[in-house]
């Protein structure tokens with residue numbers, strides 16, 4: 001069933017009718033994406049189990065068809081949904097980010113992107129064809145946040161800490177520690 005991800009979309013051959021892919025697979029099926037997430041998670045103070053994040057579902061509901069924009073090009077529309085486990089760059093604890101993407105992509109080679117078409121994004125291919133798997137993976141990678149942070153202060157331990165001000169920069173980092181020790 002999920003082998004439909006291995007099909008190629010070609011810029012040269014128009015798609016007859018449309019092709020729908022509705023399936024659920026796991027993040028670990030996307031090796032490059034998994035590598036990027038793993039690298040992000042290396043920042044964590046305490047590492048989390050590989051299975052925990054890599055077996056997260058990726059829901060794929062897309063339709064592939066060809067449309068005539070003066071030139072007949074493949075169009076990929078639909079939705080991708082998953083969750084990424086990432087390291088919060090504020091507190092270095094894990095965070096869970098829901099990823100919901102609405103796609104409306106016109107696949108093209110470079111040089112085809114001069115004109116704008118309402119409601120669609122152009123997606124340049126380096127070759128004249130792409131595996132559906134690779135396209136989805138590229139889209140998912142593009143949507144990995146570079147500096148993920150908790151957006152909820154309850155979960156983020158250092159969120160409430162005041163910003164560095166003139167006053168605090170003068171305080172030795174050991175002073176806080178000393179104060180804590182003195183309190184004991």
Ligand SMILES: [Zn+2]
Pocket residue numbers: 088089090091092093149150155156157158
């Ligand atoms: Zn945080």
